[in-house]
Amino acid sequence: MEYVYSGNIILAVLLFAIGALGVVWRRHAIAVFMCIELMLNAANLAFVTFAYSINDSMAAASGSKPLDGAIIALFVMTVAAAEAGVGLAIFLRVYRQRGTINLDEFTLLKD
Amino acid sequence: MLIFTYSMIFAITIVSALIVIVSRNTFYSAISLIVTMIAIAGNFLMMRAELIALVQLLVYAGAIMVLFLFVIMLLNLREEEETPRSLMPRKIAGLLLAMIFIVQAAYITLSIFNIDSVRDPIVLTEEFNASQEKRAEETGVNAFAETLFTKYMIPFELTSVLLLAAIVGAVAVGLKEDKRQAAPDAPQANLQ
Numbered sequence: 001m002e003y004v005y006s007g008n009i010i011l012a013v014l015l016f017a018i019g020a021l022g023v024v025w026r027r028h029a030i031a032v033f034m035c036i037e038l039m040l041n042a043a044n045l046a047f048v049t050f051a052y053s054i055n056d057s058m059a060a061a062s063g064s065k066p067l068d069g070a071i072i073a074l075f076v077m078t079v080a081a082a083e084a085g086v087g088l089a090i091f092l093r094v095y096r097q098r099g100t101i102n103l104d105e106f107t108l109l110k111d
Numbered sequence: 112m113l114i115f116t117y118s119m120i121f122a123i124t125i126v127s128a129l130i131v132i133v134s135r136n137t138f139y140s141a142i143s144l145i146v147t148m149i150a151i152a153g154n155f156l157m158m159r160a161e162l163i164a165l166v167q168l169l170v171y172a173g174a175i176m177v178l179f180l181f182v183i184m185l186l187n188l189r190e191e192e193e194t195p196r197s198l199m200p201r202k203i204a205g206l207l208l209a210m211i212f213i214v215q216a217a218y219i220t221l222s223i224f225n226i227d228s229v230r231d232p233i234v235l236t237e238e239f240n241a242s243q244e245k246r247a248e249e250t251g252v253n254a255f256a257e258t259l260f261t262k263y264m265i266p267f268e269l270t271s272v273l274l275l276a277a278i279v280g281a282v283a284v285g286l287k288e289d290k291r292q293a294a295p296d297a298p299q300a301n302l303q
Contacts, residue, residue, distance in 0.1 A: 004117060004157045011121055011154065013216040015128055015147075017209040022132030024205030030183060031137050034144050037175065038128060041151055044167075052158045052250070066250050067258045070163050074259070077170050078270045082277035084175045088182045089285035095186050096287075 005053040008045055015042035029091050029101040033084070040080045044073045117157055124150040141179050148172040159247060162255050 015038060022035030051069020095101050127150060130143040148171040155164035248254070259267055 003114065007117060007121060008154055008158065009220050011124060013213055013220065014125060015151075016216070017212045018125075018128045018132060020212055021205045021209040024201060024208060025132060028137055030179065030186070031132075031140050034131060034137075034140055034179065037171075038131060038144065038147065041148065041171065045151055045154060048155060048160050048163055049158065052160060052246075065258070066246070067255060068262075070160055070250065070255070071259055071263050073163055074166060075266060075270060077166060078274065081170055081175055082273055084178055085277050085281045086284065088178055089281040091182060092185065093284055101186065 005049055008049040012042045012046035012049065015039075015045065027103050029094075029103055030088075032103065033087055033091075037080060037084070040076060044076050047073045047076070113157075120150050120153040120157065124154065137183055138180075141176060141183060144179075145172050145176045148176065160250065162250075162252055 019035045019037075019039035019042060022038065023032050026032050026035060047069045051072075052066050054066060091101050094106075098105065124147055127143045127146040131140045131147060134140045134143065148167060152164040152167040152172065155161075155167060
C-alpha cells in the first residue's frame, strides 16, 4: 500500500501548486477564495499522509502516533470553516458597497 | 484492482482541480471544487483514514461549499472579465510560483521518502493483514476520540472559541448598513 502514500504526497504537491496558480490567475474574489480552500485541502492531505505513513519504528523514534497528524487536519478543517464564514461575509459587504468583487477594482490604497 | 481505483481517484482530483482554476464561470468552479473535495475524501479512504474522510465530506463538501454556492447566488455574478493590464505578467508570475512550489516540495519529498519503498501493492500476506488490523485499531474512532479529548483537549476547546468568534464576526460584518445605523449608540460610520 506504500504507493498510496507516495501518490498522495505527489497529489498534495500538485493540488497546492494548482491552488497557488489559481490565486494568482483568477481575479474574482470568490474564485480566489476557492483556490485558497484548495491549498488548505492539499496541506490537509499532506498532513494525513505523512502521519499515516509512519511505521512502528519511526513512531517509536519520534514519539508521535498516526493520529496526531489526523487531528491537526481536523483543526485545519475547523479553521477553514471559520475563515470561509467570515471571508464570505466580508465579500457580501464589499459587494454591497462597491457593486463588484473583482479584485482589480479594489485600488483604494494604491490611488 | 486497488491501484486502478487509486489512479482513477488521482486523475479525478487533478482534473477537477484544474477545472476550478481554468473555468471562467465561478459557479462551475464551485461545482468542480465539490468534486475535488469528494475525490480527496476518497484519497483519505485509500489511506484508511475513515473519520477524516467523513469529516471532509461533511464539513468541506457539505457545509463550506454550500456556503460558497449561497454567496455566489446572492452576488448575482457575471462571468469574470479579464482586465487588459493584468494579462501576461500575472500569468507568468503565477506559473513561476507554481513551479517553485513543485520543485521545493518535490525536493523535500524525495529527500524524505524512499522511492525504492514503493512496492507491489498486492502483498496480502499474513503479516500485512496483521499490520493493517493493528493500524485500523490504532486509528479508529475510539482511539481518535481518546486522543482528541485528552492530549488535544486545550486546542479543541480553543477551536470552539474560534468558531464562536467567527460566528459573531460574520454576523457583525454581514449586517445591513441601515440596521447598524439604527442602533442608538453606534458611532456614525463615515468611512467613504
